[in-house]
Amino acid sequence: MPTRTTSTGVKVWQLRDRNGQLIRWALWMATAIIFYVSWMKISDQTTWFFVYDAPRVAADIGGRAWPPRWEYITQLGRPIWDTLNIATLGTIFALIMAVPIAFLAARNTSPTFPLPRFVTRILKAMTGRTMTSYNVIRPFALLIIVSSRSINSLIWALLLVSIVGPGVFAGLIAISIRSIGFCAKLLYEAIEEIDENQVEAISATGASGWQVMVYGIVPQILAAFAGIAVFRWDINIRESTVLGLVGAGGIGLQLQSSLNTLAWPQVSLILFVILIAVIIGEWVSAKVRAAII
Amino acid sequence: MSSVALEDRVGKRWRKPHFITNPMLRWTLLIGGTLYLIAAFASLEVNWPRVYEGLERGWRFIVGFANPDFVSRAIDIREGMIESVIMTVTSTIVGVAISIPVALGAASNIAPLPIYLVCRFIISISRALNEIIVAILFVAIFGFGPLAGFLTLSFATIGFLAKLLAEDIEDMNKSQAEAVRSTGSSWLQWVNFGVQPQVMPRLIGLSIYRLDINFRESAVLGLVGAGGIGATLNTAFDRYEFDTVAAILLLIIITVMALEYISGIIRARVQ
Numbered sequence: 001m002p003t004r005t006t007s008t009g010v011k012v013w014q015l016r017d018r019n020g021q022l023i024r025w026a027l028w029m030a031t032a033i034i035f036y037v038s039w040m041k042i043s044d045q046t047t048w049f050f051v052y053d054a055p056r057v058a059a060d061i062g063g064r065a066w067p068p069r070w071e072y073i074t075q076l077g078r079p080i081w082d083t084l085n086i087a088t089l090g091t092i093f094a095l096i097m098a099v100p101i102a103f104l105a106a107r108n109t110s111p112t113f114p115l116p117r118f119v120t121r122i123l124k125a126m127t128g129r130t131m132t133s134y135n136v137i138r139p140f141a142l143l144i145i146v147s148s149r150s151i152n153s154l155i156w157a158l159l160l161v162s163i164v165g166p167g168v169f170a171g172l173i174a175i176s177i178r179s180i181g182f183c184a185k186l187l188y189e190a191i192e193e194i195d196e197n198q199v200e201a202i203s204a205t206g207a208s209g210w211q212v213m214v215y216g217i218v219p220q221i222l223a224a225f226a227g228i229a230v231f232r233w234d235i236n237i238r239e240s241t242v243l244g245l246v247g248a249g250g251i252g253l254q255l256q257s258s259l260n261t262l263a264w265p266q267v268s269l270i271l272f273v274i275l276i277a278v279i280i281g282e283w284v285s286a287k288v289r290a291a292i293i
Numbered sequence: 294m295s296s297v298a299l300e301d302r303v304g305k306r307w308r309k310p311h312f313i314t315n316p317m318l319r320w321t322l323l324i325g326g327t328l329y330l331i332a333a334f335a336s337l338e339v340n341w342p343r344v345y346e347g348l349e350r351g352w353r354f355i356v357g358f359a360n361p362d363f364v365s366r367a368i369d370i371r372e373g374m375i376e377s378v379i380m381t382v383t384s385t386i387v388g389v390a391i392s393i394p395v396a397l398g399a400a401s402n403i404a405p406l407p408i409y410l411v412c413r414f415i416i417s418i419s420r421a422l423n424e425i426i427v428a429i430l431f432v433a434i435f436g437f438g439p440l441a442g443f444l445t446l447s448f449a450t451i452g453f454l455a456k457l458l459a460e461d462i463e464d465m466n467k468s469q470a471e472a473v474r475s476t477g478s479s480w481l482q483w484v485n486f487g488v489q490p491q492v493m494p495r496l497i498g499l500s501i502y503r504l505d506i507n508f509r510e511s512a513v514l515g516l517v518g519a520g521g522i523g524a525t526l527n528t529a530f531d532r533y534e535f536d537t538v539a540a541i542l543l544l545i546i547i548t549v550m551a552l553e554y555i556s557g558i559i560r561a562r563v564q
Contacts, residue, residue, distance in 0.1 A: 035386050038379040042439045045376075045520070050436035058434045085333045150549040151542060152513045154425065155523075158530050159538070163351040165343040172337075215309075222312055242425040246516065259429065271426065278421055 061264060068269035076254060076273055082168050083250035083277070086243065087236035090175030095229055098180050102187035105141035109191055109217065141184070148181030153239045157248040171248030175240055179232050190224035191217065226292050230285045237281035241274045251277075354535045361543050362536035366529065370541060373522035374548075377511040380442045380521055384511075385504045387443075388450025393496075395451055396458035397484065403462060412455070419452025424510050428519040439520030446507045446514070453506070457499055458492060465491045494563040501556040508552060512545050 002017035016024070050057075103109045112133040115123075123131050157174035164170050194217060202216035244252020251270060258266040313319040363370065398404045398412030424445055431441040465488060473487030515523020522541060529537040 031386065035383060038383045041375075041379050042383060042443055045438045046440040047436050047438070051440065054434050061430075061433060081336065085337065088329075089333055089337070146550060147546055150509065150546045152509060154513045154516060155526065155542070158516070158527065159354065162530055162533065163347040163354065165340055165347055167340065168337060169339045169344070226312075238423055242423050245425065245429075255426075259433075274423075274426070275421060278423075 065264040065268035067265065068272060069263075069265035070269065072266050072269050073273070076251065076270070079244070079251040079254050080273065080277065083237070083240045083252075086168060086171045086175055086240040086248075086250050087233060087281075090172050090240070091179060091229060091233045091236050093172070093176035094179030094183055094232065095225075097176070098183035098187060101141050101144055101180065101184040102191060104137050105145060105184060106188040106191035107135075107138070108194070108196070109213075110135050110138045110141070141188075145181040145184050145188075148177055148179075149185065151178070153178035154242065154246060157243045158246045161247045166247035166249075168249035171240060171243040171250055174243060174248055175236050178239070179236060182235075183228055183232055186228045187221065187225060190221045190228075194220040223292050227289055230288045230292075234281045234285035238278050241277065350533065350535070353533075354539070357535035357539040358543075360536065361540035362534075363540045366525070366534070366537045366540075369525045369528070370522070370537070370544070373515070373525035373541075374544060376439050377508065377515075377521040377523075380439050380446060380511045380514075381504060381508045384443045384446030384450060385500065385507050388447040388503065388507075389454060389496075389500050391447065392451045392453075392455035392458065395455040396462060397488075399455055399459035400462035402465075402467075403488070412459075416452050416456050416459075419448055420456065424449050425513065425517060428514045428517050432518045437518040437520075442511060442514040442519035442521055445519060446510060449510065450503050450507065454499055454503055458496060461492045461495045462488060497563045498556075498560040501559050505549065505552045505556050509545075509549060 002014045002020075003011045004014050005011055014021075104111075112135045114133045115131060120130065120132055123129065153174050156177050157171055160170040160174050160177075164173070198220060199212060199216040202212050207215065240250050240252075242252045242255075244250045244254065245256050247253070247256075251274060255267065255270045255274075258264075258270060311319060313322065395412050395415055398408045399416055401409055404412065427448055428441060428445040431444050435441050435444065469491060470483065470487035474483050478486065511521045511523070512526070513523050515521040515525065516527050518524070522545065526538065526541050529535075529541065
């Protein structure tokens, strides 16, 4: 037990010995220095006058934004409908594309190809492991999943607006591309966790590959699938509300034009509507998931 | 299965049970879903000539990915990346520092009810507001630049981290905390020696995970003027410089993958 002797000669218990203590102090020091350097960098690029002025500006904006312009809500029906469509259709398209990718990415369902015998022998000599087949498609499926997941839907929207032009369609595709990775990742993890005995039982009846899929694998992942779909739909509702900022349709378009014209009463109404939409989306998804599980 | 039920079934074809067993609910959902899909597709306006025109640009984007251009905008890309990293690091540190007291306040087994309600309110506000919307408001209030992005990410970190940490504190082992308290420790000592060691692995794991998320988010905050690589990306898109776009996107993907890999290792080690 690490102890320390005080000036009066009494041994006192300590949590860590000297080295542990020193390493921790060094880590804290490094964090502090990194933070300080980074903060100076941010500080250099900040006009502090504006920041000192911020409370006044915030109060000013708040004063202008209140009360919300309630009659503007008549013009928000269509944008909200568009937002809902982007989220829902986007999720459906994403799921249609995510299912095959998930089956190709899961270790137990991804097709493998037999290796020529000489390759097996070379690999055995090099790594000491016996590999008779190789999974060609799995890395590609994983690559699709990773690239779809690392790029934010707003960036996808930006890209698609410049390709297919502004509008709901661009937002729809952006949301689907962004959701593929998320859905496929969760789905392939669910596929890898299935009970192989059931699959074997079905194939023992002489079922074809597709029949094994439909009666052996699909029933086991159906609940997970429904859960993932609703979960992603909830996230997509949130994301599709801001896609309009880059021109990809939905209520974000109204938000952008209201911000550009400094129509703060409209902005506050739109933010309020978005908040309600997000809360409803979360409530629906929680209900459905509770019903499934 | 009783023999009567078995008798009933003999000679009949087996049919797959339905996913939704209640037929009323099943048909309502099916018909409602179909009607919704028809309405949604009917209201979807696609400008096909414009899409067709854009395909050429899409192709150029794919070609751009094959040979990304890191060079001609190297200075802008470097500045943007550095700014993104700085925003990520500072906002994670500040966000974690603030979310620890908030999490202590939001754990129902530690905090008195009024503090609990206040902290839960802070968490739900932070979680309900989309990062981009918060960034727009902060840019309007604090002016353009990384400060607005830093504040946005810190704010978003609080909701995420405090909620998950509070859940972990609520799940902690009571007897360990009680043992520390029975030595006559003060409240701070109790938190430090009774609670903190139990939640530390989770706190480290979550902080690293949030660092990863903050980096991804910092890549889009630039679109609304809150600093970071997003601003460079936006400019590149506006100029249709798809090779530069591809370079930036590749950098983001590589950084995210590296962060995910490192965070996976660290999380596996501490948990």
